[in-house]
Amino acid sequence: MTPAPRVGRLPIGIPAWIYLPATTGALFVVVPLAAILLKIDWANFVPLMTSESSRSALLLSVKTASASTVVCVLLGVPMAVVLARADFPGRSVLRALVLLPLVLPPVVAGIALLYTFGRMGLLGGHLETLGVRIAFSTTAVVLAQSFVSLPFLVVSLEGALRTAGTQYENIAATLGARPTMVLRTVTLPLVTPGLKAGAVLAFARSLGEFGATLTFAGSLQGVTRTLPLDIYLQREADPQAAVALSLLLIMVTILIVVTTASRKLVVPL
Amino acid sequence: MRCTFDLGCAVLGVAALVAGCSGLNSESTSRSTTSVAGSGVIRGSVTVFAAASLRSTFGKLGEQFRAAHIGTDITFDFAGSSDLVTQLTHGAPADVFASADEKNMTKAVDATLLSGDPVKFATNTLTIVTPKGNPKGVASFADLAKSGVSVVVCAPQVPCGSATQKVEQIAGVKLTPVSEESAVTDVLGKITSGQADAGLVYLTDAKGAGDAVSAVSFPESGAAVNTYPIAVLKDSKNAKAAQAFVDLVTGPAGRKVLAEAGFGAP
Numbered sequence: 001m002t003p004a005p006r007v008g009r010l011p012i013g014i015p016a017w018i019y020l021p022a023t024t025g026a027l028f029v030v031v032p033l034a035a036i037l038l039k040i041d042w043a044n045f046v047p048l049m050t051s052e053s054s055r056s057a058l059l060l061s062v063k064t065a066s067a068s069t070v071v072c073v074l075l076g077v078p079m080a081v082v083l084a085r086a087d088f089p090g091r092s093v094l095r096a097l098v099l100l101p102l103v104l105p106p107v108v109a110g111i112a113l114l115y116t117f118g119r120m121g122l123l124g125g126h127l128e129t130l131g132v133r134i135a136f137s138t139t140a141v142v143l144a145q146s147f148v149s150l151p152f153l154v155v156s157l158e159g160a161l162r163t164a165g166t167q168y169e170n171i172a173a174t175l176g177a178r179p180t181m182v183l184r185t186v187t188l189p190l191v192t193p194g195l196k197a198g199a200v201l202a203f204a205r206s207l208g209e210f211g212a213t214l215t216f217a218g219s220l221q222g223v224t225r226t227l228p229l230d231i232y233l234q235r236e237a238d239p240q241a242a243v244a245l246s247l248l249l250i251m252v253t254i255l256i257v258v259t260t261a262s263r264k265l266v267v268p269l
Numbered sequence: 270m271r272c273t274f275d276l277g278c279a280v281l282g283v284a285a286l287v288a289g290c291s292g293l294n295s296e297s298t299s300r301s302t303t304s305v306a307g308s309g310v311i312r313g314s315v316t317v318f319a320a321a322s323l324r325s326t327f328g329k330l331g332e333q334f335r336a337a338h339i340g341t342d343i344t345f346d347f348a349g350s351s352d353l354v355t356q357l358t359h360g361a362p363a364d365v366f367a368s369a370d371e372k373n374m375t376k377a378v379d380a381t382l383l384s385g386d387p388v389k390f391a392t393n394t395l396t397i398v399t400p401k402g403n404p405k406g407v408a409s410f411a412d413l414a415k416s417g418v419s420v421v422v423c424a425p426q427v428p429c430g431s432a433t434q435k436v437e438q439i440a441g442v443k444l445t446p447v448s449e450e451s452a453v454t455d456v457l458g459k460i461t462s463g464q465a466d467a468g469l470v471y472l473t474d475a476k477g478a479g480d481a482v483s484a485v486s487f488p489e490s491g492a493a494v495n496t497y498p499i500a501v502l503k504d505s506k507n508a509k510a511a512q513a514f515v516d517l518v519t520g521p522a523g524r525k526v527l528a529e530a531g532f533g534a535p
Contacts, residue, residue, distance in 0.1 A: 120463040135464045136419065136447040218421065218448030218459065225449075233451045236351050237426035 036247055041240045048244040056222045057230035058248060064138060064226060065206035068145035072202040075146075076153035077195065081183065083154065084161035102151045109148050110215025117143060118216070140217035141224050145206035152205050153198035160194020161187070200260045204253055227252075313507045314342040315514055316362065318353045320369030320497065321454070322393065322473055326530045327367070330523055334514055341510055349452065350374075350428070357382050357502070364511035367499040367518070369393070370428045374498040384508065387498035389535035390519045391527045393471045394494055395432055397485040398460050398478070405466045410440045410487040413467055421456050421465040424449040429456070432493035433469050439492035457482070471495070476531040496535055 041048075048054065083095050101109055117124045117134045124134060134140050168190065172182045188195070210228040217224045219233065227249050235242040315334075319327050324347045331343045346353070346363070350373035357366060358380045366382070367390075368374040374387050399407050405418050413420050422444065423430035430449065437444055447465060450456045456468040461481045475484040499518055501511045517523055524534065 114462055114464070118462055118464050136421075214451075214455065215458070218464075219424065219450055219455075220446070220448050229451075233424050233426055236349070236424075236451060239355070 033250060036243060036250070039243045040247060041244070044240065045244055048241050049248055051241075053221055053225075053230060054241075054245060054248065057225055057227045057245070058252070060138070060141075060222060060225065061207055061227040061249075062252070064141045064145055065203050065209075067142045068149055068206040069199055069203045071142065071146040072150050072153045072206075073195075073199055076150050076198065076202070077157060077188075079150075080154045080157035080161060080198075081187070084158045085166070099151045099155060101148050102155070104148075106148055106209065106211025107215050110144060110212035113140075113144060113147060113212060113216045136218045136220065136224060138223055141213055141226060144212040144216050145209045148209055148212055149202040149205040152201040153195075156198035156201060157191060157194050160191040160197075163194075164190045196260065200256060204256060207249070207253065207256075311338045311510045311513050312340050313510055314344065315364045315507055315510045316344045316346065317365040317367065317514065318346050318348075318357060318361070318363045319365075319367040320350045320353070321347045321452075322369055322471060323347065323367055323497070325477060326526050326532070327518075329526050330514075330517055333522060333526075334517055337517075338510070338513065343514065351376075354380075362504070362506075363502055364505040364507055365499065365514055366502055367497065369497055370495055371498055372428070374500065377500070382502055382504075383500045384503045384505065385501060387500040388515065388519050389496050389498050390523065391497040392494050392533035392535055393473055393497065393531075394490045394533065395429070395436060395469050396472045396475050396490060397467055397487060398457065398470050398475045398482040399467045399485065400460055400463045401481060401483055403483045403485065407467050407485055409485075410436065410489050411442050413444055413469075414442050418467055419447045419465045420444055421448045421450060421459045421468040422446045423453055423456055423469070424451055427451055427453075428495060429453040429469070429471065432495060435493035436469075436489050440487075440489040471531075473531040494533070497532070 079098060083091065083098070104112075115121050117127070117140070119125065119128055119133075119135055127134060134143065164187075168186050169182050172186045173179075177185070208228060209226070210232065213224065213226060214229060214232075219225045219229050225233070227245060231242050231245045231249065234245060317327065317331075324345075327345055327347075331345060334343050335341065348356075350368040350370060353366065353368070354373045354376045357363060357377060366374075366377055368377070368387075377383055378387070397407060397410070397413065399405065405412075407413065407418065412418065422433045425431055425434055433444075448459065450459070453470050453474055457470050457474050457478055459465045460468045460470075461478060467485075472484075472486075475482060499515055501508060501515055505511045518527075528534070
């Protein structure tokens with residue numbers, strides 16, 4: 001995910017035995033990916049990937065994941081700042097609640113969203129009377145993705161904020177800068193790598209979102225059927241197509257990781 | 270209970286082992302009971318791979334099987350028929366396979382997984398389901414195409430979706446669904462939660478949902494009848510007990526339980 005961080009300035013070695021479990025771990029991740037490559041029907045690979053349904057699923061996935069990332073940044077940055085800098089009772093409880101989607105099974109997230117934004121839900125019923133229908137729309141997909149991805153952005157940005165400390169902010173404040181100016185010119189520039197890392201994580205998580213989308217948004221080509229949902233459906237009828245689409249999803253993910261990692265991305269977790 | 274190569278499988282294996290042992294231990298006491306069944310003593314454990322829609326009926330028949338053959342144990346793995354065939358072709362150990370359609374049973378035949386010919390034991394047809402009380406007043410298949418009625422169906426790739434397509438052709442009605450789900454249970458979920466106005470599911474799913482939904486039958490459903498075949502697998506370690514379960518399902522006791530759940534006779 002990230003380039004190997006430069007080990008401190010002192011040449012401290014690591015124990016030789018540690019390479020064994022580390023290699024096992026790497027193989028555990030890499031071998032299943034290689035297994036997919038070996039299963040690919042290369043003769044039909046290009047037609048499978050460029051078929052109408054695959055293209056619309058990929059396009060929808062990229063569009064919704066981008067929209068979700070924007071939502072996550074708009075809501076997640078203020079949340080991370082509050083959690084890292086503000087001091088108020090119940091902060092740790094709030095923090096735990098906000099991070100809950102990290103450990104929640106996605107299908108549970110889907111059910112929770114259903115009872116909030118669904119037609120019979122807490123807010124959905126009122127939205128319906130206002131003429132806003134979320135059920136079975138692309139908006140529902142973005143909501144599901146944002147819900148599960150938001151904690152990824154919050155957790156990495158909050159970590160970056162804590163690591164950065166308040167030293168520079170204090171100096172700026174003593175020089176007469178107002179809180180908004182301090183946030184804009186000191187705090188956020190300091191944590192830009194953390195913000196980028198969080199945004200990449202949120203985008204990747206959105207791209208892979210499946211359970212909550214399936215439960216909450218439905219599945220219709222071009223509207224709600226994202227790449228993971230298409231893979232799940234194709235698996236029923238045409239396992240070869242499912243394998244090809246899986247590789248497509250892996251390639252998109254690798255592309256994102258590589259392009260962002262090349263900018264000396266550091267995850268401050 | 271999905272069994273892939275994971276911890277669950279190991280637990281299942283141990284459970285089967287324990288069941289097998291207890292079967293041996295209780296043999297002396299149960300001999301008189303099992304001999305009632307007639308053709309020899311049936312013991313050990315049986316694993317049945319069955320379509321997800323058979324969960325409740327096969328659960329009941331499993332109880333009957335255990336009661337009739339004391340000392341035997343029967344384990345079920347309920348999943349989508351195509352998932353089950355995939356698992357079987359990859360070597361998953363099972364004694365009986367019951368599919369929700371003939372297409373997936375044909376795959377098992379082609380992969381020479383069966384020890385004999387499959388037997389048809391039930392049929393299932395589609396029905397319209399609506400949220401409780403049918404708020405949009407759907408009365409016929411053609412009503413599903415009305416504007417303002419949001420309809421959820423199965424995707425054409427899965428059996429309930431291909432049945433839906435057949436019905437559309439016969440009825441001459443083109444549906445514009447708001448969602449094409451990959452499982453019939455997902456369609457039902459969208460109706461019980463009130464997300465959509467109407468959906469197409471199997472009669473047995475509608476019956477299973479009870480009061481949570483209202484079912485609207487329609488004459489065109491006869492155009493797409495799904496037939497359920499069952500067969501003993503070639504690699505069965507306990508073919509006699511497996512055959513006994515198939516006989517139970519295809520016999521009068523099986524017919525009674527299946528009919529109660531809404532399955533038709535083959």
